[in-house]
Amino acid sequence: MPDGGNPIGEVLVRGTGISVRHGRRTVLHNVDIQVSRGEIVTLIGPNGSGKTTLVRALLELESPESGQVQKTAGITVGYTPQQLAVDRTLPLDVRRFLEMSGVTDPEVLSNILADVGARNVLRQEIRMLSGGEMKRVLLARALLREPDLLVLDEPTANVDVHGQVEFYELIRRIRDERQCGILLVSHDLHLVMSATDRVVCLNGHVCCSGLPGDVSTDPAYLELFGEAASAVAVYAHDHDHHHA
16 A cells, blocks of 8 residues: 555556667666556656666557566556657647547636646647646646556656646645556656655666665665765655645
8 A cells, every 4th residue: 555545456557577679779678567556656767777668668659579568458548758849830729739639628628737737828839838837738638538547757857846846746646536557757866755656766677666765775776876866865745835
């Protein structure tokens, strides 16, 4: 059972012995990972460690050289990529972007934006959004699918620390309210340990995995991240106030 009393449910996706090669380079070697309903699993690792490649393999967007991926039959997956390139000359507002998901009800679109803290951007052009606003719009679009499994690749990249804290709190609330499983890719070592139920530390292979407190003191984790790891303290956010 994750911290906070949320029960762990069925396994939504499981990767067993996943190995991937890009040309002559082995990107992933014999990786095991699973995500269950009701839990947040976070992938951490340095640049080039294979985090995005593993996500693509689990989503069956990339075929592993060996190993297998199993997904529970009938589940819906919502995915937000690390970044989305939008032609700055394209006249595309948030409403039309969200409607590309197949949902066109204005009330539903307005409500989903309110749920992710982006209530006022419905009529704004995509190219004019800030980095944080774009992350929330991408999350809203993924949630329109009503996913059983939500996969977020670096959802707080290019977002300031305050925005990162709020975003991680939002992710936990989504898990609590929707009882979906969440696979999160992150490099925010100073925050991620308090925002997740289980951590998988990756560097081409699984260096260590487990509860955040256990991973943060694991020798393999400390060796991989060096001084950055030794400076990490599990972030505890005060909940006796409300964010604007």
